[in-house]
Amino acid sequence: MPQIPEKIHELTVGQLSARSGAAVSALHFYESKGLISSRRTSGNQRRYTRDTLRRVAFVRAAQRVGIPLATIREALAQLPEERTPTREDWARLSEAWRSELDERIKQLNRLRDHLTDCIGCGCLSLENCVLSNPDDAFGEQLTGSRLLAEGR
Secondary structure, three states, X not given: OOOOOOOOOEEXXXXXXXXXXXOHHHHXXXXXXXXXXXXXXXXXXXXXXXXXXXXXXHHXXXXXXXXXXXXXXXXXXXXXXXXOOOHHHHHHHHHHHHHHHHHHHHHHXXXXXXXXXXXXXXXXXXXXXXXXXXXXXXXXXXXXXXXXXXXX
C-alpha cells in the first residue's frame, strides 16, 4: 500500500483511491451523494484532506453491513462540523442500526424459509404464495398469478 508522506495534507483522488481501496468512480459517487467532500485546485482537480480516508472507511464498513447510503449520509451529517467519525461514533451509530439490521435478517430468514415452497408450487398463486401474498392478504378477494387493475 502506498504511503503518504506526513508533510502531505491533501490527497489526489488517485491517492485516496489507492489508500482506501475504493475505486475513483466510487469516490466521485460518494462525493456526489455528500458523503465526502473535496476542494478544487486552480486546475479544477479534486483534493481531499487526509481525514477523508477515515470517512471513506466508515462509509465502506457501513455499506458492507447493508446500511443504505442515505442513512450513512444522515449519520455523518450529525457529526459536529462534519468531522471525521471516531471509534465512539461508530459504536453509537452501529448500535442504532442494529435493530434495522435485525429486522432485515428476520425478513431474509422468512424469505429463505418460504423460497422452497415457491419453487415447489411454481405458480406464484396469490391465493397461496407467501412471497407474493404474505399472510394471504389477497386470498379472500381473488386468486390468480397477478393482480389486475380494476376495470379490465
